[in-house]
Amino acid sequence: xxxxxxLYVPADKPxxxxxxxxxxxxxxxxxxxxxxxxxxxxxxxxxxxDALRVGAWRAPVLLRVNGLTSRHFDADFETALxxxxxxxxxxxxxxxxSVRSLHLGLPLWLxxxxxxxxxxxxxxxxxxxVAGLLAGANDLARDLRTRPHPDRWPLLxxxxxxxxxxxxNGVVALDAVFNDVRDAAxxxxxxxxxxxxxxxxxxxxxxxxxxxxxxxFGVSAQEAEAARALLAxxxxxxxxxxxxxxxxxxxxxxxxxxxxxxxxxRWTEEQVL
Numbered sequence: 195x196x197x198x199x200x201l202y203v204p205a206d207k208p209x210x211x212x213x214x215x216x217x218x219x220x221x222x223x224x225x226x227x228x229x230x231x232x233x234x235x236x237x238x239x240x241x242x243x244d245a246l247r248v249g250a251w252r253a254p255v256l257l258r259v260n261g262l263t264s265r266h267f268d269a270d271f272e273t274a275l276x277x278x279x280x281x282x283x284x285x286x287x288x289x290x291x292s293v294r295s296l297h298l299g300l301p302l303w304l305x306x307x308x309x310x311x312x313x314x315x316x317x318x319x320x321x322x323x324v325a326g327l328l329a330g331a332n333d334l335a336r337d338l339r340t341r342p343h344p345d346r347w348p349l350l351x352x353x354x355x356x357x358x359x360x361x362x363n364g365v366v367a368l369d370a371v372f373n374d375v376r377d378a379a380x381x382x383x384x385x386x387x388x389x390x391x392x393x394x395x396x397x398x399x400x401x402x403x404x405x406x407x408x409x410x411f412g413v414s415a416q417e418a419e420a421a422r423a424l425l426a427x428x429x430x431x432x433x434x435x436x437x438x439x440x441x442x443x444x445x446x447x448x449x450x451x452x453x454x455x456x457x458x459x460r461w462t463e464e465q466v467l
Contacts, residue, residue, distance in 0.1 A: 195254075196220040196463065197326065197366045198395040199407035202258070204229035205238035211245045215252065219404045220395065222255045226270050227285055235266050239273040246277040254280035256303055261285045262292055274298065281325055286333070290317040293324070301325035303366075306359075307333040312352045315359035326366035328397055329356045332373070344380070346387065357392040369393040375400040385410030418461040421454035428454075 200221035203214045206229075214222050224245065230238045242257060257279040259270035274282055279300065287293055287304035288311045296302070302323050306315050307330025319327055331349055340348035353369070360367035369388035372381045381403055388396055389411055396407045424441050428451040431439035438447045 195366070196395075197368060198411035199404045200256075200328070200368055200395060200397045201401070201404055202229060202371070202397060202399050205242040205245070206230045206234040208241060211241060213401065215249060217252070217401050217404050218408060219253055219398070220408070222251060222253050223258050223283055223397070224255060224279070225258045226266070226273070227258050227260050235260075236269070239269060242273060242279075243277040246279060256281040256283050258283035258285065258305075271298070274300065283328065285330070287311055287318050288314060290314060290321050293318060293321045298323075303328055303368075305330045306352075306356050307331070309334070309337055312355050315355050316362060319359040319363035319365050324363070324365055326368060327356050327360045328368045329353055329370040329393075331370035344383075346384070350391075353388075353391055353393075360394075361392065366395075367393050369396040371397045371399050372403070373399070375402065378402075378406065382406055382410065412464050413457055413461040417457060421457040421461075424454045425451060425458075 197220050199219045200223055201214060201217060201219040202223045202225050203210050205211065205224045205226050211224070224242045226235065226238050226242065246255060257274055257277070259274065259282060260266040261284070281301035281303050282298055283303045283305060284293065285305045286308055287306065288308055293302065293304065302321070303326045304318050304324055305328045306312055306318070311318065312334070315327065318324065329352070331346070331353075334352055335342070335349060338348065338352075346353070357367045369391070372384050374380060385396055385407055393411070395411045398404055398407055424446060427439060427441040428446060438445060440446065
């Protein structure tokens with residue numbers, strides 16, 4: 195599935211919910227957790243049910259519930275059963291056995307945002323029903339006692355661990371949010387870094403970040419054309435009985451051709467949807 199951008203929308207904000215219906219995000223995450231104050235949790239749950247029952251959405255809608263140890267979890271669980279979102283986002287996932295025991299009957303998207311969650315990421319990603327992992331850099335940085343850095347180097351090991359666990363288990367990996375909604379250049383730079391690390395997309399907190407994330411984690415026209423050119427070279431090599439050849443000065447073989455085919459498949463999907 196496409197997951198270039200996943201927009202968090204506070205479920206206690208009706209206007210934000212309506213605007214989210216029109217945005218080109220690949221995923222929408224209705225938030226019952228951090229973005230909602232304690233005294234507005236019940237209102238947020240009712241809004242989430244109404245939002246999913248009434249009107250169409252351009253993208254799959256996930257529901258971020260409060261954590262397993264929260265006093266709000268049981269009510270959030272009941273809300274999820276009522277409104278049947280496309281999946282549940284579970285914050286601060288740490289223990290595979292606890293996740294396995296949920297039996298929600300809905301795809302699970304696990305937030306890896308604690309040291310123990312990072313260390314257990316592989317086991318968590320391997321739980322049946324888990325569809326994706328979401329890096330949570332803010333809570334993780336706090337727990338690790340790191341200081342802010344524009345290149346996120348204190349968090350690179352943890353971010354790569356999330357990607358490794360997702361790839362090993364065949365689930366989606368989403369990069370963490372970028373907090374400064376005014377810094378478009380910084381957001382773009384972090385998107386490039388996230389894609390270079392191997393993430394499928396990025397979680398975002400403002401509508402203005404959606405298109406930039408889609409562009410950064412999508413396939414550009416130049417990348418699609420480069421993939422076509424490589425495949426043409428590879429077809430000629432195979433017709434000549436060769437198992438390796440060169441293209442644009444680089445040695446290429448079967449794995450490069452498969453990568454090019456995957457790139458073109460993603461390009462085609464992005465043009466159609």
